[in-house]
Amino acid sequence: MSDEGTGRRRRHGGEGEGEGRPAADILREWQTGEIPVVTDDPTGPLTSGRRARRRAAEEAAREVRPAAPAEPDDDATRRTPLAPGARPSARGPLPRPPVSALSGLVLGSTGERPAVRAPEPLARWDDEDATDRHAPVATGTARDDHPVTDEHPYTDEHAYTDEHPVADGHPYTDEHPVADQHAYTDEHPYADEHPVAERHPATGEHPAWDQTGGLEVIGGDDEDERGRRGRRGRGGSASRGPRRKRRPVTILLSLLVLAGLVVGIVVGGQWLIDKVNPTAADYTGSGSGEVQIRVESGDSLTAIGNTLVSADVVASSGPFVDAASANPAAAGIQPGVYSMALQMSGQAALDRLLDPASRLFARVTVPEGLRVDAVLQRIADNSEIPLADLQAAAADPAALGLPAWANGMLEGHLFPATYDIEPDQTAVQVLSGMVSRAEQTFDSLQIPEADRLRVLTEASLVQAEAATTEDMAMVATVIDNRIADGMPLQFDTTVNYATGKSGITTTSDDRATDSPYNTYRYAGLPPGAIDSPGEEALQAVLNPTPGDWIYFVVVNPDTGETRFAVTAEEHAANVALFQQWLRENPGD
Secondary structure, eight states, X not given: OBOTTTOOBOOOOOTTOOSOOOHHHHHHHHHHTOSOOOOXXXXXXXXXXXHHHHHHHHHHHHHHTTTSOOOOOXXXXXXXXXXXXXXXXXXXXXXXXXXXXXXXXXXXXXXXOOOOOOOOOOOOTTOGGGTTOOOOBTXXXXXXXXXXXXXXXXXXXXXXXXXXXXXXXXXXXXXSXXXXXXOOXXXXXXXXXXXXXXXXXXXXOOHHHHHHTTOOOTTSHHHHHHHHHHHHHTTOTTTSOOOOXXXXXXXXXXXXXXXXXXXXXHHHHHHHHHHHOGGGOOOOSSOEEEEEEEEOTTOOHHHHHHHHHHTTSSXXXXXXXXXXXXXXGGGGOOSEEEEEEESOOHHXXXXXXXXXXXXXXXXXXXXTTOOHHHHHHHHHHTSSSOHHHHHHHHTOGGGGXXXXXXXXXXXXXXXXXXXXXXXXXXXXXXXXXXXXXXXXXXXXXXXXXXXXHHHHHHHHHHHHHOSSHHHHHHHXXXXXXXXXXXXXXXXXXXXXXXXXOOSSOOOHHHHTOOOTTOTTTSOSXXXXXXXXXXXXXXXXXHSOOOOOOOEEEEEETTTTEEEEESSHHHHHHHHHHHHHHHHHSTTO
């Protein structure tokens, strides 16, 4: 066993002998041939001597066991000098070891290794045949002729650590077996190829001592051990257990996860492609089924395309926008509801929007000069909105957005125009749109809000009395001249509005009706409009034809011919012409 820090190997010595000689000195003496050869024994100088010493040691051990180990035989405790110059023992020189014992000291020598045998049980101290030897531990080699006694304990010079404890005078009992104290792990697997019993058996010969004389063979076991360690370190089966097979459930879960990843990549990739290049997706053909889409006022081609995509009319807006950009007629797509098919190509969707038959709406034209009741009836007759719903909406002018200056009177605010009433529009929405259209006209004509009620009322009279644009401007002049002179207007149209009648004539009873709308009885303008005047009538009031006329009469209702007069005599002649027409057209 090597000393700590020096690496020099120590041997056990007898009483009073001190340290053993280093192996390097023995090797050097052997190589120089300075060791004397003993030839007095024909069987070998050391073999017979060793056997004699063993027998002497056995006899001495039997005498002193088991109370206290006897002092070893003198010959058994002496070291064998290997050269003439070796330190003499106090009890005389010993024979040198055989040549075969030294051959193992030379690196690369041909010294034989002992055959490996199955491990034998370690000798107990109380065994009769085990008193002349002690069990080996680690690299310290016990000589067969050197029993352990109290006088020769294993001390620090023979470093037995906690892994190899040796009790004083009681080494290696059942409580301290070598196998328990020196567990051979994978790092030091001596149990298989280098069993302790073979290297240091409790009984019989010690083959390793016979070859080396008790010295370690340099480069022997260590090389084999390093080879075994290397093989195990490289993944030999001895260093780890059998590989666990993967369970079918684990394999199935792995496949499911992989399939999910593949599907996610495909779907996500397609989504990304559609976002980056929306023109890539397009249906083919004219589609099937039916769906309604709405085009809002002011929608761009891209906005219309997005509406088509949301209803699954087209696969993406790109093909539709490309087709519409190449067709100038696409700029004429009107707001409204259109009947479209599902999954159409972009070109087919454009063609459908340009077809007037595909637009779903009720087009209602409200002519100039109609009263509220007539306007409501016309809308009901030309749309799917019930008349009752329209009348209920008209009864709440504030809900229709009627301006404050109208004084709650809806008449004159349902602006005459053509309206497209869509399938899902309500009565309130339709009437509110007409009121809003009237306000837009007032704004466009730059009529001050303070003058709007007067202008609207006067324009309603002009609209009812005149048949042409030219006559409208002259009628507006007559109204202004009469109001300026303080004369009553005496318009039959206002009396008929008061009585709920229609036409251009009245009776004496009608003219006797007490109503602010009876202009025969009350001078000035009535409190509000009597119909819905159009933009021409409004323009006529704002720009009347200059003149002194204070009279006018329609002489031919069929043609709408109207004559204006400044004096009463001129007016009487014109009235005679009208009466002649009445005689020629009785019942009108």
